Amino acid sequence: MRLALTKLIPLALLLAAWQAASGAGVLPKSVLPSFVDVAASLAAMVRTGEIWPHTAASLGRAGAGFLIAVVAGVSLGLVMARVRAVEQGAEPILLLLYPVPKPAMIPLFMIWLGIGDFSKIAVIALACLLPVVVATFNGARSVDDILLWSARARGTSERRLLWRVILPAALPQVAAGVRTAIAVAIIVLVSSEFISSEKGLGYLIFSFGGVGADDAMLAVVIYLAILGYLLDRFYMAGIRRLLSWHAFTH
Amino acid sequence: MRSLTRFLPLAILLAAWELVGRTGFVNPNVFPPVTEIVLRWFALIADGRIFGPLWSTLWRALAGLAMAIGCGVPLGLLMGRARWAEWFFEPLFSFGFPLPKIALIPLFVHWFGVFSLSKVMLIFTDCLFPIVLFSYHGARGLSPIYLWSAQSRGTGRLRMMWRVVLPLSLASIYDGVQVAVVVAVLVAVVCEMVSGGGGLGEMMIRSYRYGDVRTAFATLVTISLIGYALYKLAQWLRGRLLHWQLAEA
Numbered sequence: 001m002r003l004a005l006t007k008l009i010p011l012a013l014l015l016a017a018w019q020a021a022s023g024a025g026v027l028p029k030s031v032l033p034s035f036v037d038v039a040a041s042l043a044a045m046v047r048t049g050e051i052w053p054h055t056a057a058s059l060g061r062a063g064a065g066f067l068i069a070v071v072a073g074v075s076l077g078l079v080m081a082r083v084r085a086v087e088q089g090a091e092p093i094l095l096l097l098y099p100v101p102k103p104a105m106i107p108l109f110m111i112w113l114g115i116g117d118f119s120k121i122a123v124i125a126l127a128c129l130l131p132v133v134v135a136t137f138n139g140a141r142s143v144d145d146i147l148l149w150s151a152r153a154r155g156t157s158e159r160r161l162l163w164r165v166i167l168p169a170a171l172p173q174v175a176a177g178v179r180t181a182i183a184v185a186i187i188v189l190v191s192s193e194f195i196s197s198e199k200g201l202g203y204l205i206f207s208f209g210g211v212g213a214d215d216a217m218l219a220v221v222i223y224l225a226i227l228g229y230l231l232d233r234f235y236m237a238g239i240r241r242l243l244s245w246h247a248f249t250h
Numbered sequence: 251m252r253s254l255t256r257f258l259p260l261a262i263l264l265a266a267w268e269l270v271g272r273t274g275f276v277n278p279n280v281f282p283p284v285t286e287i288v289l290r291w292f293a294l295i296a297d298g299r300i301f302g303p304l305w306s307t308l309w310r311a312l313a314g315l316a317m318a319i320g321c322g323v324p325l326g327l328l329m330g331r332a333r334w335a336e337w338f339f340e341p342l343f344s345f346g347f348p349l350p351k352i353a354l355i356p357l358f359v360h361w362f363g364v365f366s367l368s369k370v371m372l373i374f375t376d377c378l379f380p381i382v383l384f385s386y387h388g389a390r391g392l393s394p395i396y397l398w399s400a401q402s403r404g405t406g407r408l409r410m411m412w413r414v415v416l417p418l419s420l421a422s423i424y425d426g427v428q429v430a431v432v433v434a435v436l437v438a439v440v441c442e443m444v445s446g447g448g449g450l451g452e453m454m455i456r457s458y459r460y461g462d463v464r465t466a467f468a469t470l471v472t473i474s475l476i477g478y479a480l481y482k483l484a485q486w487l488r489g490r491l492l493h494w495q496l497a498e499a
Contacts, residue, residue: 106443
């Protein structure tokens with residue numbers, strides 16, 4: 001805990017320097033509004049409730065895409081690791097998709113699915129899918145054979161083996177892939193909301209920026225950063241509890 | 251022969267894709283067959299329409315990346331060797347690395363205008379994080395034996411950084427550059443999609459507006475190829491520059 005606090009000092013210093021420069025007039029407010037103004041603007045948006053519908057819209061999109069990616073990615077990765085035909089079938093698709101910068105696919109998905117939520121969710125799901133599939137596949141591949149043999153020796157069925165032995169054993173790698181997916185989801189979400197939307201945090205940043213309301217724009221940027229940071233923290237705390245039994249964590 | 255069987259699934263996939271478009275199972279104006287995408291790609295090359303946007307995206311990505319390497323490597327190495335620099339910068343860069351810097355596009359447009367400068371600056375900012383962090387970890391993990399032996403011969407501080415710390419950290423720096431290359435292309439394209447100014451990103455958006463799926467696909471292929479080529483180039487350079495270290499290991 002003390003360690004975490006000392007790590008906050010540089011950030012606090014930076015914010016203090018920002019505020020001091022604004023207060024002394026070295027940093028004109030037309031270039032960058034003062035930190036206090038930004039914080040006040042954020043507080044106002046939270047108090048009036050202006051930010052909640054946008055938060056809900058963004059979290060809904062990112063969450064839907066992310067969940068689809070995790071469910072599909074973990075299942076596909078597991079089956080790919082066990083069934084040769086599935087691996088051979090899925091590999092070329094993943095090979096083609098891997099080098100594509102996923103946000104660049106947003107316009108294509110807008111042609112296919114329109115400019116609404118579906119195209120955004122689809123791109124987010126696709127972008128999050130790859131790290132999850134690759135991590136699950138690698139994790140499931142490297143499961144200790146002894147675990148498989150001993151489970152089989154007790155007559156465990158193949159399907160049960162997948163869910164009860166291989167998935168738990170591969171969980172550390174899966175968890176790392178899912179963590180990457182969280183960061184990816186937020187990046188693709190913001191990109192897609194910048195390009196087209198009438199609701200959501202990306203939209204809010206873009207429209208405040210467009211009318212020159214820099215303090216409000218920065219407030220949403222910081223809010224988004226805090227949200228992303230908290231999601232990652234909560235996820236890591238949950239994973240640590242979930243994996244407390246695992247040999248890798250000791 | 252072995253590589254041939256390796257590419258067989260890919261060939262089947264492309265053939266299936268082609269068939270789906272040809273048989274009219276899906277509207278080819280929505281999901282065109284592969285051959286039409288490839289033909290459009292060649293057409294864009296033949297009439298030269300792709301080169302302007304390609305060049306814009308490429309130079310923006312490379313300029314931002316070069317600036318990030320120029321500033322990020324010295325800073326990362328300093329953080330790895332100087333206590334105070336580590337204390338101040340490490341938390342900032344670790345905290346900032348996973349944050350979506352893309353969200354700063356409107357702010358950068360406000361600061362640097364809608365033209366190339368704002369895009370290059372955002373690419374620079376985004377690439378700075380992996381390069382600083384990887385350089386830092388490289389310089390921090392050095393075996394002290396090299397430093398001691400250089401010190402005992404009276405090597406000065408600056409010379410030590412340049413002649414000892416930098417070469418020994420190169421492997422790690424290159425890992426950072428490979429992450430940053432991918433980021434650079436991605437940020438360039440997203441900036442162009444959001445704030446225009448030419449480039450492949452704007453080409454994507456324009457083909458969306460015209461409902462021109464073939465050009466959108468061909469542009470996407472070009473974007474992916476640039477990213478892939480730059481990544482491979484960085485990998486190749488790594489092998490060339492680090493052969494003395496790899497041979498040693």
